[in-house]
Amino acid sequence: MWSVANQLKGVLKFPGLGIEIAPGATIDLDTIGRERSEASGQLRLAIEQGYLKVLRKTIDLDETEVQRMIEQRIHSIKESLASELSELYRTSQQLPK
Helix, strand or coil, X not given: CEEEEECCCCCEEECCXXXXXXXXXXXXXXXXXXXXXXXXXXXXXXXXXXXXXXXXXXXXXXXXXXXHHHHHHHHHHHHHHHHHHHHXXXXXXXXXX
């Protein structure tokens, strides 16, 4: 998601991209294509001049990459929990009864 907001009191028009952004309105530039948006000199200038404010720009990941990241995080959490449980078990075994 690449959200930008019009900071002006007038409509911003980008004929090269075929979009218009009303005053105070936001738009997700990924809907017109990340590569196309990033290649636009008009957009770059509008952002540099402060006409457009970037609200959010996330990295575009494909589904397999996201799935791999989730699986790595789950594995890390499992290892952490197993380690903590093991430590608790060892500690409880050492306590006098």
